[in-house]
Amino acid sequence: MDLFKILGSGARFNKNRFNEDITLFEPSNRSKKVNETVDNKSDTQMDLIQEIDFFHNSKSAINETLGISKSKTKEITESLEEVQEEEEGIEQEMFRKRHRIRVYGTDIPNPFGSFDELESKYDFQSYICKNLKSFSYGRDLMAMAPTGSGKTLAYILPILYNLKGPEKMGYRALIISPTRELAQQIYREIKKMSIGKKFKICMLTKATASTQAQAPQLREKFDILISTPLRLVHAIQEENIELKNVRHLILDEADKLLELGFLEQTDEIFAACSNMKLQKSLFSATLPSGVEALANNFMKDPIRVVVGLRNAATETIKQKLVYVGQEEGKLIAIRQLIQEGLKPPVLIFVQSIERAKELFHELIYDGINVDVIHSERTKAQRDSIVLKFRQGKIWVLIATELMARGMDFKGVNLVINYDFPQSVQSYIHRIGRTGRAGRAGEAATYYTKDDAPYLKSIVNVMRDSGCEVPEWMIQLKNPSKVSKQQLRKKPIERKTITSKKRKARKLASTANKYGDKDKKEDIGQLKNDDKTKNNILTSSKPLPSNKRRKRSSEKDKD
Numbered sequence: 361m362d363l364f365k366i367l368g369s370g371a372r373f374n375k376n377r378f379n380e381d382i383t384l385f386e387p388s389n390r391s392k393k394v395n396e397t398v399d400n401k402s403d404t405q406m407d408l409i410q411e412i413d414f415f416h417n418s419k420s421a422i423n424e425t426l427g428i429s430k431s432k433t434k435e436i437t438e439s440l441e442e443v444q445e446e447e448e449g450i451e452q453e454m455f456r457k458r459h460r461i462r463v464y465g466t467d468i469p470n471p472f473g474s475f476d477e478l479e480s481k482y483d484f485q486s487y488i489c490k491n492l493k494s495f496s497y498g499r500d501l502m503a504m505a506p507t508g509s510g511k512t513l514a515y516i517l518p519i520l521y522n523l524k525g526p527e528k529m530g531y532r533a534l535i536i537s538p539t540r541e542l543a544q545q546i547y548r549e550i551k552k553m554s555i556g557k558k559f560k561i562c563m564l565t566k567a568t569a570s571t572q573a574q575a576p577q578l579r580e581k582f583d584i585l586i587s588t589p590l591r592l593v594h595a596i597q598e599e600n601i602e603l604k605n606v607r608h609l610i611l612d613e614a615d616k617l618l619e620l621g622f623l624e625q626t627d628e629i630f631a632a633c634s635n636m637k638l639q640k641s642l643f644s645a646t647l648p649s650g651v652e653a654l655a656n657n658f659m660k661d662p663i664r665v666v667v668g669l670r671n672a673a674t675e676t677i678k679q680k681l682v683y684v685g686q687e688e689g690k691l692i693a694i695r696q697l698i699q700e701g702l703k704p705p706v707l708i709f710v711q712s713i714e715r716a717k718e719l720f721h722e723l724i725y726d727g728i729n730v731d732v733i734h735s736e737r738t739k740a741q742r743d744s745i746v747l748k749f750r751q752g753k754i755w756v757l758i759a760t761e762l763m764a765r766g767m768d769f770k771g772v773n774l775v776i777n778y779d780f781p782q783s784v785q786s787y788i789h790r791i792g793r794t795g796r797a798g799r800a801g802e803a804a805t806y807y808t809k810d811d812a813p814y815l816k817s818i819v820n821v822m823r824d825s826g827c828e829v830p831e832w833m834i835q836l837k838n839p840s841k842v843s844k845q846q847l848r849k850k851p852i853e854r855k856t857i858t859s860k861k862r863k864a865r866k867l868a869s870t871a872n873k874y875g876d877k878d879k880k881e882d883i884g885q886l887k888n889d890d891k892t893k894n895n896i897l898t899s900s901k902p903l904p905s906n907k908r909r910k911r912s913s914e915k916d917k918d
C-alpha cells in the first residue's frame with residue numbers, strides 16, 4: 361500500500377472519516393494506538409501500521425501479530441536503542457546549536473542544560489550541589505564565552521568537584537589572573553562556593569608570600585592558589601612556593617596572559633607546574649586566532665568550546681558610536697549626558713593614567729559622585745574604590761584598561777569609551793562590564809577624526825552582536841592588519857583633556873602659593889576665553905562650593 365502515492369495524488373483527506381487513523385500520525389499517540397488496536401486490525405490495517413511505523417515503535421504488537429522470531433526481536437531492540445541514541449545525539453546537537461556552542465575534539469562529554477542534571481545524571485557530591493553544581497572535566501580546555509556569561513563558575517565548580525576536600529598536600533589548583541583586582545574577585549567567588557568544606561585557599565600577596573617564605577610547613581596546608589603572574593613568578597624565583605602538586609591550572613583572561621608582556625611569566629609558571637597530570641584550562645571572552653595557535657603548542661588534545669560568535673559582544677548590550685569631532689567634543693558630550701541625567705553606575709574608560717587623572721579633575725567639579733582608578737593609586741585606594749563602586753557609593757568611575765577585564769560590577773548601566781579602544785578585544789572586554797548575567801546595558805564609544813580609520817573594527821563587532829548599524833558604516837573599509845597592530849602597541853596621541861578653565865584653576869593655585877602677579881593676569885585671560893564655553897560645558901548643577909571643596913580635597917590625591 362503506497363500511502364504517499366494516494367495522499368500525494370490529489371485525493372482529499374477526510375479527517376472525520378479517518379478520525380481514528382489520524383491519531384496514528386501523532387508521535388505521542390502513535391505507539392500507544394498501535395498496541396491498542398493491532399489485534400483488531402485487518403491485514404490492510406496491519407500494512408498501514410507497518411508502513412507508517414517508520415521508527416519501529418510498535419514492534420511488540422507487530423511482532424506478536426506477525427510472529428517474528430526472538431533473534432529478530434533482539435535485532436529490532438538493538439536498532440531501537442541505536443535510534444534512541446541517535447535521537448539523543450540530535451537533541452544534544454540541537455542544544456549546542458541553540459546556544460551557539462561549537463566543540464572540537466574527540467570523546468567530548470555531552471552538554472547539560474541545568475545544574476539538576478548533575479545530581480541526577482552525574483551523582484554529584486551534595487555539598488557542591490547545594491552551593492551550585494558543576495561538571496567534571498579532565499582534559500585540557502580552551503573555553504570562549506561572552507563577557508558576563510559565568511565563566512568563573514565554569515572553572516571554579518569543576519575544581520571543587522575534583523579536589524573533593526581539603527588534603528594538606530600543598531596547592532592542587534592554581535588560578536592566574538592578569539590583575540590583582542580580578543584575582544581578589546575570583547578569591548571571593550571560590551570562598552563563597554566552597555562554604556561547607558574547609559578548603560584552604562590562598563590569594564598570593566606580598567604578605568601571604570612572605571608568611572609562606574618564613575614558614576614553609578604552612579604551604580602544605582593549602583589547596584587552592586590564586587595569583588597574578590608577576591607575584592607568582594617572584595615567589596617561584598624566591599623558592600617560596602611549591603607547585604608540583606598542581607593538577608588544575610586555570611588561565612583566566614587567557615589571551616591577555618599569552619600576550620607579550622605576560623607571556624614570559626606565564627611560561628615560567630607552566631614550567632613550575634611539573635605534575636604529569638596537570639590539566640590546563642584557558643578561559644576568555646576573546647581569543648584571537650594567533651593567540652590560539654600559540655596556546656595549541658602547550659595544550660594536550662584540548663577540548664575547544666566556543667559559546668556565541670567569536671569576538672562578538674554580549675547581545676544584551678545596546679552599543680552606539682558617537683562622533684565628537686575633536687577631542688574637546690568628548691567633554692561636551694559627557695557634560696551633556698550629565699545634564700540629561702546619567703543613570704549610575706557608569707564606567708568611563710580612557711587610554712592612559714594621565715588622561716584618567718585629567719578627566720577626573722574635570723568631572724569632579726560637575727556635581728557628580730566621581731572617582732578614578734588606575735595602577736598609580738595605592739592598593740588601599742584601589743580596594744576601597746572597587747568596593748564603593750560595587751556598593752553604589754561611587755556613581756561614575758573613570759578607569760584605565762586595569763578595569764576592562766573580568767571585573768563583575770553587576771549593575772553597571774553604561775560604559776563610555778571616552779577614548780577609542782586600542783583593539784577589538786579591548787572593546788569587547790570594556791563594554792562587557794555592563795550587560796552581565798543576562799541584564800541589559802548600554803555602551804557608548806566616542807570617536808574623533810583620528811579614530812575614524814579604525815571605526816570599522818568596532819562596527820563589525822556591533823553588527824555581529826545584533827546591533828543596528830547605519831549602512832554607511834557597514835560600507836567602511838576594514839583597517840589594515842599593520843595599522844591595527846600599530847594601534848595595539850601605541851595609542852593615538854591626543855590633546856589634553858584639561859580645559860582652559862581647569863588650567864586657569866591650576867595656575868591660580870600655583871600663583872596664590874607663590875604670589876606670582878604675571879600668572880594671575882594669565883589666569884584672567886584664560887577665564888575670559890572660557891566664558892563662552894562655560895555655558896555649554898558646565899550645564900549641570902554644580903555642588904555648593906563648601907561641598908565641592910570638601911569632595912575635591914578628599915579625592916584630589918593623585
Ligand SMILES: Nc1ncnc2c1ncn2[C@@H]1O[C@H](COP(=O)(O)OP(=O)(O)OP(=O)(O)O)[C@@H](O)[C@H]1O
Pocket residue numbers: 505506507508509510511512513644645765766767768770792796797
Ligand atoms: N548560572 C548562573 N545564573 C545566574 N547568574 C550567574 C550564573 N553563573 C554565573 N552567574 C553570575 O554572572 C555574573 C558574571 O559571571 P562571571 O564574572 O563569571 O562572567 P565571565 O563570563 O567570567 O565574564 P568576563 O568575560 O567579563 O570575565 C556573576 O555575577 C555570576 O555570579
